[in-house]
Amino acid sequence: xxxxxxxxxxxxxxxxxxxxxxxxxxxxxxxxxxxxxxxxxxxxxxxxxxxxxxxxxxxxxxxxxxxxxxxxxxxxxxxxxxxxxxxxxxxxxxxxxxxxxxxxxxxxxxxxxxxxxxxxxxxxxxxxxxxxxxxxxxxxxxxxxxxxxxxxxxxxxxxxxxxxxxxxxxxxxxxxxxxxxxxxxxxxxxxxxxxxxxxxxxxxxxxxxxxxxxxxxxxxxxxxxxxxxxxxxxxxxxxxxxxxxxxxxxxxxxxxxxxxxxxxxxxxxxxxxxxxxxxxxxxxxxxxxxxxxxxxxxxxxxxxxxxxxxxxxxxxxxxxxxxxxxxxxxxxxxxxxxxxxxxxxxxxxxxxxxxxxxxxxxxxxxxxxxxxxxxxxxxxxxxxxxxxxxxxxxxxxxxxxxxxxxxxxxxxxxxxxxxxxxxxxxxxxxxxxxxxxxxxxxxxxxxxxxxxxxxxxxxx
Numbered sequence: 001x002x003x004x005x006x007x008x009x010x011x012x013x014x015x016x017x018x019x020x021x022x023x024x025x026x027x028x029x030x031x032x033x034x035x036x037x038x039x040x041x042x043x044x045x046x047x048x049x050x051x052x053x054x055x056x057x058x059x060x061x062x063x064x065x066x067x068x069x070x071x072x073x074x075x076x077x078x079x080x081x082x083x084x085x086x087x088x089x090x091x092x093x094x095x096x097x098x099x100x101x102x103x104x105x106x107x108x109x110x111x112x113x114x115x116x117x118x119x120x121x122x123x124x125x126x127x128x129x130x131x132x133x134x135x136x137x138x139x140x141x142x143x144x145x146x147x148x149x150x151x152x153x154x155x156x157x158x159x160x161x162x163x164x165x166x167x168x169x170x171x172x173x174x175x176x177x178x179x180x181x182x183x184x185x186x187x188x189x190x191x192x193x194x195x196x197x198x199x200x201x202x203x204x205x206x207x208x209x210x211x212x213x214x215x216x217x218x219x220x221x222x223x224x225x226x227x228x229x230x231x232x233x234x235x236x237x238x239x240x241x242x243x244x245x246x247x248x249x250x251x252x253x254x255x256x257x258x259x260x261x262x263x264x265x266x267x268x269x270x271x272x273x274x275x276x277x278x279x280x281x282x283x284x285x286x287x288x289x290x291x292x293x294x295x296x297x298x299x300x301x302x303x304x305x306x307x308x309x310x311x312x313x314x315x316x317x318x319x320x321x322x323x324x325x326x327x328x329x330x331x332x333x334x335x336x337x338x339x340x341x342x343x344x345x346x347x348x349x350x351x352x353x354x355x356x357x358x359x360x361x362x363x364x365x366x367x368x369x370x371x372x373x374x375x376x377x378x379x380x381x382x383x384x385x386x387x388x389x390x391x392x393x394x395x396x397x398x399x400x401x402x403x404x405x406x407x408x409x410x411x412x413x414x415x416x417x418x419x420x421x422x423x424x425x426x427x428x429x430x431x432x433x434x435x436x437x438x439x440x441x442x443x444x445x446x447x448x449x450x451x452x453x454x455x456x457x458x459x460x
């Protein structure tokens with residue numbers, strides 16, 4: 001697997017001078033991402049692309065590359081694989097689609113591809129795959145133009161090119177968590193989700209694995225690898241094709257057959273994987289688990305809520321119940337400390353509606369003193385802190401606040417419920433630079449904190 005993710009040299013077979021072609025985009029991405037290895041474009045009709053020398057054939061390459069990316073039409077794939085295999089290349093990413101994800105002819109071609117690669121000892125990612133990313137060495141094989149991912153601990157495995165397409169652009173343009181590696185499985189004629197789980201599970205630079213599946217190739221192998229990894233680092237799984245209609249759609253996308261969902265759900269619980277049900281949840285939990293990966297374990301699943309809004313309190317309480325968590329019972333000492341920031345005559349409980357405290361002592365003092373009191377309560381394992389970004393609140397030094405709360409090393413999330421979005425965007429950047437997750441609804445914040453707490457106390 002190392003040669004798929006840490007190749008010292010890579011051949012792009014089907015390199016192109018046409019800026020709209022995948023064979024051009026791969027070269028452009030490798031250069032812009034600062035790939036540290038040697039790049040060998042292959043095209044019999046070009047001499048130079050993007051300043052790189054182009055080779056007319058695989059056999060004319062100056063060395064056997066560790067990895068080849070085949071960006072050629074479906075009809076040419078078998079001949080190119082055979083030529084590359086005879087030259088000595090035994091790690092290949094095949095981009096072309098319309099194999100088992102296409103018509104009957106494509107299915108037969110994929111069967112022939114499997115026979116050929118197995119006979120030549122070639123390992124394949126794909127077909128219908130746009131490949132891999134390793135941010136550590138600037139490796140990227142996407143056929144779409146991409147800005148470089150920020151380096152981090154989250155690794156994605158997917159039966160969708162979105163992680164090297166639309167989602168990639170969304171993450172680089174609006175998100176602050178970092179990526180370690182990405183693997184796009186495609187049709188899985190050889191390497192599959194179990195192989196990637198095992199590899200990412202062994203990588204120290206990866207602290208969360210997030211997986212999108214449309215079907216499982218080898219159930220027994222998958223469960224064995226998932227069980228081995230899920231006990232060491234969080235394994236998030238989003239499986240589509242849960243319904244009869246969705247199962248039919250998977251067959252036309254990647255040629256996968258989606259099994260009985262109840263069986264899959266029970267299996268995920270057995271191996272302690274974390275099942276999610278949409279991409280928002282996948283990304284929400286991935287960043288929270290990654291940010292808190294090195295924080296100490298916790299004792300329970302007791303949550304405190306500090307909110308500028310009464311609605312935030314009630315919605316958070318409902319979410320805590322829905323997620324099977326516990327609303328912390330605050331100690332008398334904590335209650336006294338919280339009440340000291342309020343006007344005379346007030347009573348408080350968890351969740352804490354703190355608006356009157358803000359009116360009494362100002363947002364900076366109210367948020368800091370109340371949140372510190374809650375964090376120091378031994379009956380609290382994690383906290384959700386809700387802001388409404390209005391003029392009274394925007395006077396706060398949000399970075400100072402977050403840094404002061406981080407010292408307690410209890411997982412917490414920030415939730416924004418409305419306000420000036422120009423300030424919200426700026427605050428979100430500041431907060432997530434401190435590796436604290438931000439969400440835009442109480443429910444998402446509670447769900448993330450609950451997942452982190454369960455992972456930290458071994459109850460996933």
